[in-house]
Structures are given as C-alpha cells and as structure tokens.
Amino acid sequence: MTIRLYDSKSAQLREFVPLVAGQVGMYVCGPTVQSSPHIGHLRSALVYDHLRRWLTHEGFAVTLVRNVTDIDDKVLENARAAGVEQWWALAYRMEREFTDAYSALRIQPPTYEPRATACIPDMIELVRLLMKRGHAYAIPGSNGNVYFDTASWSSYGELTNQTVMVMPQIEQLDDGAPGKRDPRDFALWKAHKPEEPESASWDTSWGRGRPGWHIECSAMATKYLGTTFDIHGGGLDLRFPHHENELAQSAAAGHDFAQLWLHNGLVAVGDQKMSKSLGNSLYAAQLLESARAIVVRYFLGSAHYRSQLEFHPTALAEAKSAFERIETFLARAARVGGPLKSGKVTNEFRDAMNDDMSIPTALAALHDTVRSGNALFDAGNDKGGLTNARTALAMLDVLGLNPYAPEWAGTSSEGAATRAALDSLVTRLLASRAHAREQKDFVTSDRIRDDFASAGIIVEDTPQGAHWSIDGE
RNA sequence: GGUGGAUUGGCCGAGAGGCGAGGCAGCGGCCUGCAAAGCCGUCCACACCGGUUCGAAUCCGGUAUCCACCUCCA
Numbered sequence A: 001m002t003i004r005l006y007d008s009k010s011a012q013l014r015e016f017v018p019l020v021a022g023q024v025g026m027y028v029c030g031p032t033v034q035s036s037p038h039i040g041h042l043r044s045a046l047v048y049d050h051l052r053r054w055l056t057h058e059g060f061a062v063t064l065v066r067n068v069t070d071i072d073d074k075v076l077e078n079a080r081a082a083g084v085e086q087w088w089a090l091a092y093r094m095e096r097e098f099t100d101a102y103s104a105l106r107i108q109p110p111t112y113e114p115r116a117t118a119c120i121p122d123m124i125e126l127v128r129l130l131m132k133r134g135h136a137y138a139i140p141g142s143n144g145n146v147y148f149d150t151a152s153w154s155s156y157g158e159l160t161n162q163t164v165m166v167m168p169q170i171e172q173l174d175d176g177a178p179g180k181r182d183p184r185d186f187a188l189w190k191a192h193k194p195e196e197p198e199s200a201s202w203d204t205s206w207g208r209g210r211p212g213w214h215i216e217c218s219a220m221a222t223k224y225l226g227t228t229f230d231i232h233g234g235g236l237d238l239r240f241p242h243h244e245n246e247l248a249q250s251a252a253a254g255h256d257f258a259q260l261w262l263h264n265g266l267v268a269v270g271d272q273k274m275s276k277s278l279g280n281s282l283y284a285a286q287l288l289e290s291a292r293a294i295v296v297r298y299f300l301g302s303a304h305y306r307s308q309l310e311f312h313p314t315a316l317a318e319a320k321s322a323f324e325r326i327e328t329f330l331a332r333a334a335r336v337g338g339p340l341k342s343g344k345v346t347n348e349f350r351d352a353m354n355d356d357m358s359i360p361t362a363l364a365a366l367h368d369t370v371r372s373g374n375a376l377f378d379a380g381n382d383k384g385g386l387t388n389a390r391t392a393l394a395m396l397d398v399l400g401l402n403p404y405a406p407e408w409a410g411t412s413s414e415g416a417a418t419r420a421a422l423d424s425l426v427t428r429l430l431a432s433r434a435h436a437r438e439q440k441d442f443v444t445s446d447r448i449r450d451d452f453a454s455a456g457i458i459v460e461d462t463p464q465g466a467h468w469s470i471d472g473e
Numbered sequence B: 001g002g003u004g005g006a007u008u009g010g011c012c013g014a015g016a017g018g019c020g021a022g023g024c025a026g027c028g029g030c031c032u033g034c035a036a037a038g039c040c041g042u043c044c045a046c047a048c049c050g051g052u053u054c055g056a057a058u059c060c061g062g063u064a065u066c067c068a069c070c071u072c073c074a
Helices: A039-057 A073-082 A087-104 A116-132 A170-175 A215-225 A236-252 A284-290 A293-300 A315-337 A347-354 A359-378 A382-399 A413-438 A442-454
Strands: A004-007 A012-015 A023-028 A061-066 A136-138 A146-148 A187-191 A209-211 A228-235 A257-264 A267-269 A309-311 A457-462 A465-470
Touching: A004 A257, A023 A039, A023 A215, A039 A061, A039 A087, A039 A228, A039 A257, A039 A267, A039 A284, A039 A293, A039 A382, A061 A215, A073 A087, A087 A284, A116 A136, A116 A146, A116 A187, A116 A209, A116 A215, A116 A236, A146 A236, A215 A228, A215 A236, A215 A257, A228 A236, A236 A257, A284 A293, A293 A315, A315 A359, A315 A382, A347 A359, A347 A382, A359 A382, A413 A442, A413 A457, A413 A465, A442 A457
Parallel strands: A023 A061, A023 A228, A228 A257, A267 A309
Antiparallel strands: A004 A012, A136 A146, A146 A187, A187 A209, A457 A465
C-alpha cells in the first residue's frame, strides 16, 4: 500500500516515502494576518487537514507546522490605513479570526503554529548565512536592505520552470529598490523606514529593519522541521514568487528543504479567482452564516484539492442535500442499533485517498456505502445496514465529517437539557398524533405535523413509528 | 510575451483506450392514509477539426475558448 502525491516541483505523481519511517514532517504556508479569512483560506487549510488526517489514519506520526506571518508590508499598511490600531494588534486580531474559522470547520490545530515575529533571530541567522555563502548582498548605504542574489544561484526558477525571466519594466521594479543587481533579486531584509513604527524593526549587523516576505517560511520550516523535511504545502498562487524564492534561499543556504511540494487549487467565484479588486470575496464569516459548518466543510472538500473549486449560489444548498442524505442514513442506523462505532473504510475509499488524495472518488465510495446501507435496511437486513453505517462513519472520520464524533459534539449542557425537554413534549404530541392516525383522523394528524413543521420540526413516519428531527440540524 | 492548467450530461464534479463515478436538480415507479425519508428506473455526457487504433471522451497533432501565476494573494 503506497500513497501517491502530486509533486509540483517535478510535475508528477510521486510515491510518498517519508525521510524517517513512520514519521511525516509537513510545513504549510499559513496566512499573512492582514485581513479577515475568506473561503480560499479555509479551503487551503482544509486540504492539508485532510492530508494530515489521512496520513495519521494510515499510521504516520505527523508533525504539521503552519505559520502565521504577522509582520509584513500589508500588515503595516492596513494598520496604518485604519489609523487607530497598532500593527501587532491588527495581526493578532486577524490571527484570532483565522483560528475561529478553522475551529468552526474542525480543522485540527497544527502541531505548532509559529509566528514570524517570534522567529526573527532565526531569520537574521539565515540571512547572515546566505551573505556568508555569497548568495545575498546588502545595499551599501541603505542601512539594512539585503537582497538574495539570484544570479549566484543557477537553480533559481527550478520550482516553477522559469528559466528566462523577462522583466519588461526595470525602472518600475527598481523604483523602490535602488541598488538591486538583478530585477529578479528579492528582499531578504528591509531597512527600517522612518514612517514605519519602531516596534516593527529589529537590529542586525547590517542595519535595523524587518524581514522580507519569503524568509520567514524558510526560517520557520527549518527551525521546527529541520533542514530537510517531507512535505511543503500551500496555495497555487504562492508557487511564484513565494515558494520559488523560499526554495532558492533555503537551497542556497545548503538545506535540502522539502522533498515534496504540494499546491492546492484556488476557489473561483463566477469562473474567476476571488479577489478584493473584483469585489467577489467571500469571507469565512459569510460562509458560516449561510450554512452549517459541517456542510461548508463537505462543500469545500467536494472537488479534488488540485482543481479549482467553483463557488456558485446553489453550491451550499446542494452540499446540504448531499450531506443530509448521509446524516439521514446515520440517524436511521442509530435508531436501529443505538450509538454507533466507526468500523473500517472500504478498499475503494482507501485506494482513492492513496491516489493523490482523490476525495471526490472517496466520497463516491461513501455514497455507495450509504445507498447500499439504505437498501439493506429497506430489505430488513439490519445487521448489514449497521455494518455499512459503521463503514460510513470510518470514512467520515477521515474526512472530519462524522457528526457523532466528539469534535462535532455540542458542548453545551444547556443544549442537551433543552433537547431533552423538547423531546418530552414532542413525544407526547406524537403519541396523540399516532392515536389520531389509528382513528383515521387525518385532519388532526396532519395538523399536528403541520404545526411541527411551522416550528421547524420535521416529522417522518416509519414502520417503527414516527420520528422527529429539527430542520437544518 | 513566458510558465502551468482547464474545456465532461440541466448544475456541481471524478475518472479513463473497450465494461454508464458520485452528488444535486428533473421525470417515472415502489413504499405511504397523504407526505417525508428510502429504494428501483430514467435522463447514456465528455469544446472543435484531423490522425493513430478492431475500438478514443480517454493517446497524438492542430484550432478555439477560458483560467491561474509572472505585482500582494490560500
């Protein structure tokens, strides 16, 4: 049994072989906490949550590091634009929004979540190493601008197959960066500017300043996972320049770095990538108001991770119908067999997950299990139906979609008490409805059902009697 | 211009040189007092033009359209 994953760097499916048997070191580019999380951030985080869960399910000890970039041009810019909030306050406020959104979707916390600002010494050390090895240079008289010397690194461009870099407007690029030797050179360290807060700068031997964009990921990945590790993940839009530069500076520092580069597809709204300038951003908060979190999670996982995922107006409603089909089956099984325990996933499911995490195919296996499970119950084969339910639960566990798992359990004791009180009342009314039905008094029985419906309670008759559920739960 | 990717049935979305993924929506049937849920059936698709092949939606060549990155982006 092997797991195959698509490696962006070699542009092919590769068998996953961990550096250390049974262990996986995985670095995922987290957000720059400059503004609120949107649907794309959630999808990306979910992709690596799926991978982490699957690897764990297959017996690997996974160390997942996902960074928080809390010092960056945009963070300073957005804080300055708002004018009333310190940059570090903005960053932390946004970080908490991200954490909340991830939690809502039951994206498991990473093993560790380093902040860039907490790893400044590691970045300084890396820049120093690159200068020492002749792959970085400080701009004389700039009081701290340091650039990566791409001309000194012949492999530059290896990640994205960029052999010749055409830079048509040199003057524009040089505008904010006088002294750069090559337009491709990128900032490792940015000299402190008088208009920027003193708190956003750190002392170094080449001048006071702050880190450039890419250096934080190289430093944090290496700090926590070592100079070589198994998997590096991130959004497709980060491939260039971010990951290209990250790879260049790490490799030039003498590190083997990531063995496998994974890139997840983006979310499109109306065939286009979501972006602020188009005004089609869909924020996590809006998404979570539009549907139950578990339905959002189902939706975001419904396309292959490398495909672009289309968000369209009825997408969540469709996901809701599809997911509730599964939930209805589980509820049916629970009525027959009591609380259910997870069994084992099917071979079809396992093969799909091993094949570059083909979750759409895995979902097909899940739906097949649900359909045949329903058919077994219909045929009176409760034992068979329950087996299918346990199998379905195992698959749902892997996908983080098991509604009975502790991670999705309601934690409020008040909720449980309310539920019990409601159940007592509903059960009593259902008894009188059953009596009316026995008397063929369908006017009364339908009125009771309609009353429930208008209260958001759905009543369904089965051979074993009526049962109720709350709509949308 | 450079580098990648895509084009599948009403919609979403997999897969793949011959054996109809899956979901949603629709339609028909079974079940039901009526519903709901469920099951069965139905809707037999793969941009276009050539080529290879016994056979192509799947491989090759070309065309068209679209998307992403090359500036900050998950």
